[in-house]
Every structure is written in structure tokens, then in C-alpha cells.
Amino acid sequence: MDSSEVNKLLGGFLGTCFIVFSIGLVSDGLFASPTPEKPGFAIEAQEPAEGGPAAPAAEAKPIADLLATANAEAGAAIFKKCQACHSGEKGGPNKVGPDLWDIVDRPVAEHEGFAYSAGMKDFSKGGQEHWTYDNLNHFITSPKKFVKGTAMGFAGLPKDEDRANVIAYLRTLSDNPKPLPQPGASAEAKPAEGAKPAEAAKPAEGAAPAKPAAPAPAQ
Numbered sequence: 003m004d005s006s007e008v009n010k011l012l013g014g015f016l017g018t019c020f021i022v023f024s025i026g027l028v029s030d031g032l033f034a035s036p037t038p039e040k041p042g043f044a045i046e047a048q049e050p051a052e053g054g055p056a057a058p059a060a061e062a063k064p065i066a067d068l069l070a071t072a073n074a075e076a077g078a079a080i081f082k083k084c085q086a087c088h089s090g091e092k093g094g095p096n097k098v099g100p101d102l103w104d105i106v107d108r109p110v111a112e113h114e115g116f117a118y119s120a121g122m123k124d125f126s127k128g129g130q131e132h133w134t135y136d137n138l139n140h141f142i143t144s145p146k147k148f149v150k151g152t153a154m155g156f157a158g159l160p161k162d163e164d165r166a167n168v169i170a171y172l173r174t175l176s177d178n179p180k181p182l183p184q185p186g187a188s189a190e191a192k193p194a195e196g197a198k199p200a201e202a203a204k205p206a207e208g209a210a211p212a213k214p215a216a217p218a219p220a221q
């Protein structure tokens with residue numbers, strides 16, 4: 003192999019290196035998506051300001067919204083599952099569980115003649131806690147998760163629609179059905195007073211949209 007051939011080979015090799023390297027630089031420049039040091043959007047600002055109860059993560063829709071489209075007749079069919087253990091008539095008997103007449107807004111664990119579990123008595127806070135629509139919704143979703151130590155041996159109704167329907171039916175078991183909650187007026191969903199989530203969510207002043215980084219100078 004004479005030296006001119008060696009030179010050609012070397013030249014070819016160097017040329018290839020140069021092209022590969024340049025492509026790398028150019029594509030880095032084109033496709034790089036650098037993480038800006040300061041995100042342009044203040045995401046934390048959309049959470050309720052201090053003091054608000056942390057909304058349970060798994061909860062998709064507030065019961066007020068679900069009840070707005072609920073169907074008490076469909077709920078009567080679901081209530082058949084509850085009737086294995088509960089009566090729903092006025093002055094009805096306690097069975098495995100207490101009679102559920104007028105259960106909406108009834109004080110927790112206060113039905114005459116029923117021996118409640120220690121867990122349910124704890125939850126009642128001495129009769130202060132009531133079966134609000136919210137409490138019923140959470141309890142029926144998963145009784146044992148919501149009221150630790152409850153004796154209610156029922157797995158729960160995971161479907162939003164089923165719960166809303168059965169609660170709409172429970173509401174009718176009363177001489178004086180309680181008013182339905184206002185959809186969209188759930189305290190949990192409202193931002194705390196004074197918080198301006200819309201403004202806070204704007205990009206911080208002076209924060210320019212991230213520019214693609216210039217290709218790094220060749221070393």
C-alpha cells in the first residue's frame with residue numbers, strides 16, 4: 003500500500019467522522035428540548051389555597067353533580083341489595099343493619115334499638131356527625147374504608163351512577179325529602195377566597211418561552 007492510498011483511506015475516514023459529527027450537532031440543535039430552569043407555568047397555584055380540605059384523589063365527581071342526573075327508580079332496584087340487611091319503611095324493623103327510613107341528614111349511629119359497632123360510634127362523634135349526601139356517598143363507595151371498623155359487611159358500590167341512584171332513592175324514604183345539594187357548589191371544589199387561579203397560572207413576567215438551545219460549540 004503506497005502512501006497516497008493510505009492518505010485516501012485516512013481522508014475518507016476523517017471525512018466520515020466529520021459528517022457523522024456534524025449531523026449529531028445539527029440534530030441536537032433541532033430536537034433538543036431543554037428543561038427551563040423555572041417552569042413558565044406556576045402549576046402549584048391551581049391547588050386550593052391553604053386551609054381547604056385536600057380533596058380525595060380518587061374522587062372524580064362531587065355527589066351534588068351526580069345527583070343532578072340520578073334516577074330514584076333505578077336506585078330502588080339497587081336498594082334491593084341493601085334490603086338483605088336493611089328495611090326502609092317508616093318505623094321498619096332493624097335487621098342485620100338499622101332501618102334506613104329518613105337516613106339523609108339523620109345523625110350517625112342514632113337509630114333506636116340498634117347496637118352499632120365501636121367503629122361506627124367513633125365516626126358519629128357522639129351524635130354530631132350526620133348522614134349528609136357526601137358522607138353517604140363516601141360510605142357506600144367503600145364502607146370499610148370510610149368508617150374504620152364498621153360492621154356493615156358490604157363491599158360497596160364503585161360505580162358513580164349506582165351510588166347516585168341509590169342515594170336519590172334513599173332521599174325519597176322520608177315524609178320530608180331533604181333538598182338536593184346544589185350542583186357545582188361543593189365547598190371542596192371552590193378555590194379559597196382571594197385566590198386568583200387564572201392570574202396566577204399565567205407565565206411569570208419576563209419568563210420568555212424556552213428557546214431551543216444553540217448547538218454546542220464544537221470542542
Ligand code: HEC
Nearest residue numbers: 084087098099100110111113118119122152153154155156
Ligand atoms: C350485609 C349486610 C348489609 C348490607 C348488604 C348493607 N348494609 Fe348498611 N349496614 C349494615 C350494618 C350491620 C350496619 C351497622 C354498621 C355499624 O354499626 O358499624 C349498617 C349501617 C348502615 C348505615 C348507617 C346507619 C346509621 O344509622 O348510622 C347506612 C347509611 C347504610 N348501612 C347504608 C346501606 C346501603 C345504602 C346499602 C346498600 C347499598 C347497605 N347499607 C347495605 C349492614 C349492611
